[in-house]
Amino acid sequence: MIPPQEIGPPKSSSQSPRSPSGAPFLSISVTDPVKLGNGVQAYISYRVITKTNLPEFQGPEKIVIRRYSDFVWLHDKLADKYKGIFIPPLPEKSAVEKFRFSAEFIEMRRQALDIFVNRIASHPELKQSEDLKTFLEEDEEAMERIRSFETGIFKKPADLLQMFKDVQTKVTDVVLGKEKPVEETDPEYEKLKHYIFGLEDHLTETQKQAVRLVKRHRELGQSLSEFGKAIKLLGACEGDSLGKVFAELGSKSELLSIKLQKEAHNLLMNFEEPLKDYVRCVQSIKDSFSHRANAFRLHCELTETTKLKEINLEKLNLMRSDKTREAEIEYRELKAESEEATRRFETIIKRMNEEIVRFQEQKTAEMGLAFHLFAKGQAKLANDIADAWRSVLTKIEAYSLSSGHD
Amino acid sequence: MMGPEIASGFDSPPEREEMESLALSDASASAYRSAMSSIPASISASSDGDPLLAPPPTLHFPISSSASGHGGNPATSTASSFLDPPSYADVVFSPFDSHNGHGGCGSGADNGSLLRSDSSPRSARAAKSDYIKISVSNPHKEQETANSLVPGGGTYFTYLITTRMRAGFAANGDGESEPVEFGVRRRFRDVVTLSDRLAEAYRGFFIPPRPDKSVVESQVLQKNEFVEQRRSALEKYLWRLAEHPVIGKSDEFRVFLQAKGKLPLPTTTDVASRMLDGAVRLPKQLFGEGAAAQVVPQEVVQPAKGGRDLLRIFKELKQAVTNEWGGVKPLLVEEDKEFLEKKEKMQDLEQQLSSASQQAEVLVNAQQSIGETMGEIGLAFIKLTKFETEEAVYSSQRIRAADTKNVATAAVKASRLYRELNAQTVKHLDTLHEHLGLMLAVNSAFSERTSALLTVQTLMSDLATLNTRVDKLEAASSKIFGGDRSRLHKIEELRETIRVTEDAKGCAIREYERIKENNRNELNRLDQERKDDFLSMLKGFVINQVIDSSIHILAHLEQVAYSEKLANVWATVAEDTSNYVRGNS
Numbered sequence: 001m002i003p004p005q006e007i008g009p010p011k012s013s014s015q016s017p018r019s020p021s022g023a024p025f026l027s028i029s030v031t032d033p034v035k036l037g038n039g040v041q042a043y044i045s046y047r048v049i050t051k052t053n054l055p056e057f058q059g060p061e062k063i064v065i066r067r068y069s070d071f072v073w074l075h076d077k078l079a080d081k082y083k084g085i086f087i088p089p090l091p092e093k094s095a096v097e098k099f100r101f102s103a104e105f106i107e108m109r110r111q112a113l114d115i116f117v118n119r120i121a122s123h124p125e126l127k128q129s130e131d132l133k134t135f136l137e138e139d140e141e142a143m144e145r146i147r148s149f150e151t152g153i154f155k156k157p158a159d160l161l162q163m164f165k166d167v168q169t170k171v172t173d174v175v176l177g178k179e180k181p182v183e184e185t186d187p188e189y190e191k192l193k194h195y196i197f198g199l200e201d202h203l204t205e206t207q208k209q210a211v212r213l214v215k216r217h218r219e220l221g222q223s224l225s226e227f228g229k230a231i232k233l234l235g236a237c238e239g240d241s242l243g244k245v246f247a248e249l250g251s252k253s254e255l256l257s258i259k260l261q262k263e264a265h266n267l268l269m270n271f272e273e274p275l276k277d278y279v280r281c282v283q284s285i286k287d288s289f290s291h292r293a294n295a296f297r298l299h300c301e302l303t304e305t306t307k308l309k310e311i312n313l314e315k316l317n318l319m320r321s322d323k324t325r326e327a328e329i330e331y332r333e334l335k336a337e338s339e340e341a342t343r344r345f346e347t348i349i350k351r352m353n354e355e356i357v358r359f360q361e362q363k364t365a366e367m368g369l370a371f372h373l374f375a376k377g378q379a380k381l382a383n384d385i386a387d388a389w390r391s392v393l394t395k396i397e398a399y400s401l402s403s404g405h406d
Numbered sequence: 407m408m409g410p411e412i413a414s415g416f417d418s419p420p421e422r423e424e425m426e427s428l429a430l431s432d433a434s435a436s437a438y439r440s441a442m443s444s445i446p447a448s449i450s451a452s453s454d455g456d457p458l459l460a461p462p463p464t465l466h467f468p469i470s471s472s473a474s475g476h477g478g479n480p481a482t483s484t485a486s487s488f489l490d491p492p493s494y495a496d497v498v499f500s501p502f503d504s505h506n507g508h509g510g511c512g513s514g515a516d517n518g519s520l521l522r523s524d525s526s527p528r529s530a531r532a533a534k535s536d537y538i539k540i541s542v543s544n545p546h547k548e549q550e551t552a553n554s555l556v557p558g559g560g561t562y563f564t565y566l567i568t569t570r571m572r573a574g575f576a577a578n579g580d581g582e583s584e585p586v587e588f589g590v591r592r593r594f595r596d597v598v599t600l601s602d603r604l605a606e607a608y609r610g611f612f613i614p615p616r617p618d619k620s621v622v623e624s625q626v627l628q629k630n631e632f633v634e635q636r637r638s639a640l641e642k643y644l645w646r647l648a649e650h651p652v653i654g655k656s657d658e659f660r661v662f663l664q665a666k667g668k669l670p671l672p673t674t675t676d677v678a679s680r681m682l683d684g685a686v687r688l689p690k691q692l693f694g695e696g697a698a699a700q701v702v703p704q705e706v707v708q709p710a711k712g713g714r715d716l717l718r719i720f721k722e723l724k725q726a727v728t729n730e731w732g733g734v735k736p737l738l739v740e741e742d743k744e745f746l747e748k749k750e751k752m753q754d755l756e757q758q759l760s761s762a763s764q765q766a767e768v769l770v771n772a773q774q775s776i777g778e779t780m781g782e783i784g785l786a787f788i789k790l791t792k793f794e795t796e797e798a799v800y801s802s803q804r805i806r807a808a809d810t811k812n813v814a815t816a817a818v819k820a821s822r823l824y825r826e827l828n829a830q831t832v833k834h835l836d837t838l839h840e841h842l843g844l845m846l847a848v849n850s851a852f853s854e855r856t857s858a859l860l861t862v863q864t865l866m867s868d869l870a871t872l873n874t875r876v877d878k879l880e881a882a883s884s885k886i887f888g889g890d891r892s893r894l895h896k897i898e899e900l901r902e903t904i905r906v907t908e909d910a911k912g913c914a915i916r917e918y919e920r921i922k923e924n925n926r927n928e929l930n931r932l933d934q935e936r937k938d939d940f941l942s943m944l945k946g947f948v949i950n951q952v953i954d955s956s957i958h959i960l961a962h963l964e965q966v967a968y969s970e971k972l973a974n975v976w977a978t979v980a981e982d983t984s985n986y987v988r989g990n991s
């Protein structure tokens with residue numbers, strides 16, 4: 001698994017550097033945002049292009065049109081089926097109406113969705129999911145049907161059952177006086193949880209500052225532009241050679257304003273966004289925590305209930321009651337369920353452990369890149385600023401010499 | 407309370423728009439000051455003992471705006487100038503400090519000689535002054551002696567004004583080669599007096615405007631703030647006077663600085679009593695009783711408005727109206743085309759200066775903000791680093807923590823550099839501000855000229871009227887056989903009046919010409935000064951921003967480019983983290 005090297009459509013995400021070109025690859029890009037519909041119902045559609053040589057896909061290339069809610073569907077399906085895996089996060093829905101269609105927002109979202117889909121395609125387990133195939137290949141009408149079915153009030157019976165069970169467990173807890181939910185006591189896990197929560201705090205703070213920093217760059221750019229204009233006008237009062245110096249300074253000031261705006265954009269895309277993404281990933285991990293907690297609780301409940309049933313069964317056996325057979329069937333069912341719950345729980349643990357390692361490595365790489373780009377951007381900006389002012393300085397010195405100043 | 411100060415607010419010599427513009431300059435100055443003074447607060451908040459934040463010894467920027475880096479600044483207060491950039495006010499002016507050696511040599515820049523450094527045009531001009539240094543300090547509350555007009559008030563502040571003069575100008579006549587120092591106590595009312603006397607004596611000069619009386623501010627601000635603001639404004643004002651090549655050498659100024667005890671300059675009487683005097687004379691003037699009716703020639707050298715001669719005020723007013731609406735061209739007009747062009751130019755300049763000054767302030771604030779945010783993000787990085795290091799479970803975390811730390815350090819350094827840059831920028835761009843303030847003085851000088859011209863015009867009209875009357879009387883009396891006793895007598899009187907008025911006219915014309923000459927000289931002086939100052943400002947501003955390839959920071963302190971150092975800092979980090987780009991497994 002190679003993390004995306006640059007923000008943008010990755011070239012080939014699953015290709016090992018040593019394998020020949022015939023090796024299996026799956027490459028996806030999210031492009032061409034287009035505004036569709038009118039008024040309140042307007043939305044953005046994206047073109048999703050899949051290129052692959054994997055046999056399980058329909059063909060070497062497939063292009064479909066998808067919208068944000070389709071991505072949400074995919075995310076939710078995966079989150080449901082692959083508990084314990086840190087599902088790649090989605091970019092946020094925008095609450096502010098007029099911001100929704102600004103060019104910057106659309107581009108940021110497109111980028112984030114591209115990364116989302118490619119992360120799924122690079123994940124050893126997730127990339128094999130049926131839902132991913134559906135997402136990448138179904139035509140638009142079919143997709144819409146599937147999506148509204150899933151996200152509507154029509155939930156699958158299994159989901160309903162699960163919901164009932166959760167409620168049941170909670171009620172039992174209360175009735176039995178176990179108000180506090182049962183929790184794991186694994187110290188390693190505790191440490192991890194503590195780390196993740198702390199990390200979220202620090203990252204959120206850092207991200208906040210990053211947002212501000214972008215804004216400051218823009219503001220400085222703006223002020224340099226205005227200052228440049230004013231200086232030029234002032235120079236016009238002075239006239240001839242001194243006026244020219246003013247004009248030069250004013251022009252450079254305006255030039256730098258543009259550079260600052262560029263850097264602001266760079267910071268936004270290559271620093272602020274990755275930081276935001278990091279925060280989202282951490283939140284996805286927190287989701288996994290709650291899945292794990294639920295699974296743990298269920299496992300505990302069922303284990304206990306099973307034990308009770310077992311004891312009960314033995315009693316019945318001894319008593320040679322006619323309820324024994326019934327009880328035995330019930331016991332077997334319950335035991336199967338309990339084993340299932342335990343298996344699920346253990347799967348989650350196993351997945352999580354693998355995921356954490358992956359997460360750390362991936363994040364190290366991505367944040368490293370982000371910091372590098374940050375540093376590079378600032379260095380370039382500083383150099384540009386220096387160059388611009390240096391050129392003004394030569395003009396000033398030329399003027400000084402010619403007019404006999406010191 | 408500021409009782410008597412308020413009382414003195416009643417007597418307003420023609421109150422020019424000083425108040426408005428000085429308030430502007432004070433407001434901007436205080437914006438600069440607050441921009442700068444917020445720095446120490448936030449820096450101290452950030453220095454939580456983390457070694458990252460201790461000032462590295464190489465980054466030292468003393469505060470002097472030498473354009474060619476002569477500033478051989480001693481390493482005194484390295485740390486304090488780094489952590490605690492002096493506020494704008496401290497940089498340029500300071501209370502009397504015995505450490506400061508001979509002024510103008512740019513040393514002791516930190517707690518401030520009055521002069522910026524020896525190679526800025528302003529300090530070159532200051533070096534020609536008779537005075538080396540003037541400081542205002544030690545405000546002291548005093549009680550008003552009896553018969554205060556304002557009940558329940560009666561306190562005022564006095565300030566200690568300490569002056570050091572150049573050798574050879576001391577009044578002691580001992581022929582000592584050392585500069586002489588003396589100190590006197592003055593109150594604000596004395597400053598008003600000085601300002602009024604100078605305005606009278608130096609009509610047509612660009613006299614630096616005095617601090618305003620700011621009756622409102624004295625109520626609104628805290629006492630301490632107000633006193634401090636006034637103290638600082640007084641210091642600036644006195645120093646500007648000292649720098650003026652003509653006014654700085656005036657007797658009035660010297661007397662103000664030197665004469666112990668009560669200020670021996672005639673005070674400006676308040677409007678009420680002048681009006682009263684004038685009103686007494688008026689009937690006599692109107693009914694033409696001999697001497698009382700005549701204009702006093704010496705008085706015409708002063709504008710009518712501030713005087714006791716109500717009749718004159720009325721006449722000049724009438725003349726002004728006639729000039730505007732009468733449809734008759736006055737007998738003497740402003741013909742100097744050059745002057746009129748210059749005047750227009752000055753107005754244009756004033757407008758552009760104002761706009762540029764405003765934008766400069768916005769720029770300074772933006773630089774300030776970005777510096778602060780950079781610092782804050784650096785802090786956030788540091789906290790993140792600390793956290794990762796403490797909680798690290800995987801080696802990848804540790805690697806990341808180390809890298810984050812580098813970026814954090816760079817960000818904090820960048821933040822400092824921005825702040826240093828800003829401290830310098832404020833000083834350079836302040837030139838815009840100074841010159842904007844001077845526009846007031848220019849406007850005053852121009853209006854003196856207009857006023858003097860009006861006086862001449864009025865007198866000429868007077869003369870025309872008088873001559874007409876004489877002619878009429880003569881014509882009438884010639885018809886009467888043997889002469890007309892009473893008419894002849896009247897004619898004699900009129901001729902006498904005409905003679906006196908001619909005298910006055912002569913005076914007025916001379917005065918007008920004098921003012922014109924003053925205007926001309928001052929304009930030339932100002933133009934040159936402005937060009938010098940602007941050049942210095944542009945140069946200083948740019949150098950400040952520019953990269954210097956030399957790493958020998960201590961030697962070329964102002965010239966060190968904030969930017970290049972910054973570029974180096976970031977480039978290093980970029981190098982360190984570039985392995986991520988080359989790709990890892």
